[in-house]
Amino acid sequence: MARPARDRIELSKEKRVVLERRARAEKLPFPDVQRARIVLCGAQGMADTQIAARLDTSPGLVGRWRRPFAEHRLHGPKDQPRGSPV
Numbered sequence: 001m002a003r004p005a006r007d008r009i010e011l012s013k014e015k016r017v018v019l020e021r022r023a024r025a026e027k028l029p030f031p032d033v034q035r036a037r038i039v040l041c042g043a044q045g046m047a048d049t050q051i052a053a054r055l056d057t058s059p060g061l062v063g064r065w066r067r068p069f070a071e072h073r074l075h076g077p078k079d080q081p082r083g084s085p086v
Contacts, residue, residue, distance in 0.1 A: 009042040009069060016043070035065050042066045 011019065022028060022036035034055065041051040048062040055062075 008045075009039060009066065011039075011043045016040070038062050038065045039069050042069070 019036045019040050023033060023040055025033055034057065037055055038051055038057075038061075041054060042062075046054070048059040048066065051057075051062045051066075052059040
């Protein structure tokens, strides 16, 4: 059994709609689609390991995108200035 997520994500209705649209997009770069899917799963309360298994990726990658979004409402490392801790 996976432990509960430490970084809780809460989404407004508007943000959820935008992320759902991105998660289904066929013409966006795959990392953008994957990031939206990770955040949406996190908002459902799924643990990093559950999200990783569902999206066929690593728990480390999930955490790398989930934590900054939960803390700062950012989409992840690419939104951080170079050299800043994530």
